[in-house]
Amino acid sequence: MSVVRTEPVAPAAVEAYRGTFAASEPVRAAGAELPPAWEGLLFPFSAPLADLRPDGTPAHDGVIPAIDLPRRMYAGETTEFLRPVHVGDDVVQTTSLGDVAEKNGSRGRLVFVDIERDFAVGGEVAIRSVWHDVFLEAADPDAAARPPRPDPAAAAGAEWSEEVTLDARQLFRFSALTFNTHLIHYDRAWAREVEGLPDLLVHGPLTRILLMDAARRNVPGRRARRLDIRAIAPVLVDRGLRIFGRTAGDTTRVTGVDPDDVVVTTAEITWA
DSSP, rough: OOEEEEEOOOOHHHHHHHHHTTTTTOOTTSSSBBBTGGGSSOOOOOOOOOGGGTSBBBSOOOSSSSOSSSEEEEEEEEEEEEEEOOOTOOOEEEEEEEEEEEEEHHHHEEEEEEEEEEEETEEEEEEEEEEEEEOOOOOTTTOOOOOOOOOOOTHHHHHHSEEOOOOOHHHHHHHHTOOOOGGGGTTIIIIIIIIIOOOOOHHHHHHHHHHHHHHHSSSSSSOEEEEEEESSSBBBTTSOOOEEEETTTEEEEEEETTSSSOEEEEEEEEEE
């Protein structure tokens, strides 16, 4: 089953993101090209309140079947940028269910779900994306926290680096922009007592844009053709995220590292 939605690339939404997360970027008025990964600002979640799970994520969205696990996380994606999208364009998004796979991990059952999204302009697909979400069992509040696994060599060979620290105001704004009601991003009691995290979680869909933005700034003059990203460990509010990058040929490898030298996310960007 597929869900089809249509909406314009609204200048107000683009400017709201730029003013909160990318102040060094130029203002993009109608007709300007939308940066790659900023399509993540389009098509906010639309499930009615009655169709949300206890954690605030959609239970019924017309695409993903009911899954009997209480927690949901963004795990990564593969996105292809086939042609430009411009501010003001009318975009048609088609969302379909991809692969569904159940596995058993060290802390119980997991269900991995692929969500396939095509973004079309003028009848032609401009962006094709497969997002990977994972559903997990309830966290055990009595379980010992996993010790961090630092990798001091994660930045070895980097050609450039940036650092960003996101606060609760920015997490709220991204939740508001995307209509993301997942409690893990704004309810500290839920994040700590139910999800077993030290603090609020930075949105995976936000982290993906930040990594892509950093790569564009440091590898200028190239057009992104593909983004492959993997979420490895939590990116937490009020803790610096260090972003390192290195380019070889048409590929830039990006690594996100927390203050404890733990690799929290990786990305590969292929340039046209």
